[in-house]
Amino acid sequence: MTPLTQSSAEAYVASTCFKIGPPGRVGVELEWLVHDSCHPHTAPDPDRVDAALDSLRLPPDLPLLPHGSRLTREPGGQVELSSPAADDLAGCVQLARLDLAALRTAFAAQGLTLAGYGTEPHAREREVTLRQPRYLAMEEFFGRAGPWGKIMMCTTASTQVCLDAGTDDYAGTDHTAQGGGGSDGSDGTGPAGRLGFRARWALAHRLGPVLVAAFANSPLLDGRPTGYRSTRQAVWSRMDPSRTLAPALDGDPRTAWARYVLDAAVLCVRRSDDRPWNAPAGLTFRAWLDRPEPERPTLADLEYHLTTLFPPVRPRGYLELRMIDAQPGDGWVVPAALTAALFADPKAADAAFEALEPLAAATAEPGPRGPAWTRAATRGMDDPVLRQAALGCFAAAESALADQPAAAKLRTALAEFADRYPTRGRCPADDLLEAPAARRPAPEEDAPC
Template sequence: MHDTPVDEPGHRLRDRVEAEAYVASVCFKHGPPRLVGVELEWTVHHVDDPSRPLTAEVLSTALGPHAPRTLSPESPQEVLPGGSPLSMEPGGQVEISALPQDSLAGLHATAAADTRYLSDLLATHGLALGTSAIDPFRTPRRVLDTPRYSAMEKAFAPLGTHGVTMMCNTAGFQVCVDAGEAGQMAARWAAVHALGPPMIALFANSPVMLGRDTGWASNRSRAVLNTDPVRSFPSVCDDDPAASWARRVLDTPLLCLRRPGDSCWEAPAGVTFADWIAGALDRAPTLDDLDYHISTLFPPVRAQGYLEVRYIDAQPGDRWLAPAALLLALLSTSDTVARVLDVCAPVADCWEGAARHGLRDEKLARVVEEVAAMGLAALDLPAAETAAVTGDIEDRLRKARA
């Protein structure tokens, strides 16, 4: 057994202990919280008829040299002017991954500029970015034809329609924050999870599907949480999140199995990564296989060397600044984290309730009021951004009270 796991991607994993040690070390890198990143997703629609299906050809033409290679294999895949890579989800949703910065204000300026550039690029071809976190018009249909997405769709199909909906019709907003110092990580991990239901309720933005209000505040959260519970439900929060996360990763079944030169990536049903290490397949897995397997888990918070907060609905325009600023403020000090854990405890497990009822749930609404007050008091932004965030959140709360 290695005291410190090796990091060569082609290294063959020999046992579970080695694999867990590797996951714990690479997924929970500790140090002072410094950087923040965001990933912005949108559905894409024809301006003249938002319900008309997209095609790969239309998207490829519109995105030109910025088209990801999953869409256009020969594309130069140029980054956007602000440096943000552009990627695409299976149903044609576009995603900007803004490079991490040590200032949310600077990050906002860069991401907003790249968003405007992308919006203008699409508009030239009669397309527009969606304003909801779920496609309100179309049935789910894959635009991207890749081995990964084909295997995913087939694996999710026996579990119902939530999987294909998540893949093809949802758009999320992700905030990426540092895990923190070694002594802080367990509390930060727990706080980020405890904030999940209140943040889902406050920023729910996906009530309509196929032109009908479903009664759910966040149909996106509903779809994601129910896609495949073993890989999409919240993680355990205990005193050693790195070890718990590593166990979860190893005990999660394979979603797809990469095969060189093979268009079929379907994985044997029920085979976990731990089973693979133990000899369930015809070759031993590598560290690269393990890294890829981690990317096939979709919990509300995913550890990848930083904490990827995945539970917030996509917001229209630049309104993602409000959830990002609130989250960062609530994680800004050890005292604030402790208060978050205390205030959110009564609703920490109300994930489905938050998705269904949003701020109509009185218990959640009370917690959200207190959480919002704490966060707004701790904002660290220039005056203009502070006013925008405060106005956005107070407006949401006013509407909920009414």
């Protein structure tokens, strides 16, 4: 086998993490905190969670729900449903809803509720309940720099939207979408250009703070307000920057991402014996490749390393948008509809770029530590610039969905959310903050007993 080198590793990452082709498919990854339906302030008995999952009778090597969604467990006891990639937004929502209904039924039978918050709002001991080598190494790695990694692992949940990377119609041009230009697509602004992976990469990052602010739903931690609308976002901004910051946004995204991957610190080293998977402090993947040949990582090590990187937008052959807090109930449908509509329709993408232009300078610094990201986490839709940008994006998405009869109900949900929240300078976090302390979190999240 040919040894892995820096150049071959970068070439592999660049060629596999952006799969080029006409975009259209949509997927969602829905993380949920698990609550006892009668006593949400107390952590549920793990045996009851096990019983709920066992009742689904899913093969351990391929845990797929009836309509194709993959079910996994997170290190702090959260569960995640990852839908199959659907050909359009309406199909994605339908499949995810059907599998989510089956999952909710199984948990309800054990007196458990799937709770949609970006952070666990109740005061609980933080414990890594999945004692697997990966998560034990992750706990040790993040523990070197403070409590933020363990907070992320044990008390956070997100709504992630997955979209095709796009085409490569304008391979030699600049698609960083800094504004201006003609309509022929030569700068990524034409109809075909908006379907190119460079423009879609740029839009995902430009849109990121708006998604954080509009769907902020984590103002509480340890039973108290934190001063943030999205505490989850604030937690991510304090973690290892080599794996949570966005890569450089100028130039070719494939090259930037490949360099980012190699320069990221190694989180864990898989071992076949009983030794811990802990990685040496300060070791980057690039430095690991510089070791003597018998000690170098393999291609399998590189592929595993990719799964330990958590920037706001992660290229996995498709683009995984990771910055959205988990939403209450079926609220996840709205961020899925908003992003899918903007990315599927070139005119909507143009309108979104125009609406986001006032944020251009504030988003030039990579998330999640740039000024726009910080304002989004702190103020949500109370920030006037973010609010106006959000309203422009919601309007563009509604217009795009008007041409899709199958998405009529999704368009209605989008409009109702916009009216309830961005139009009024609010986000879901404000509902939690305004509820009397005795009634936090909002009662709709916990089934009556």
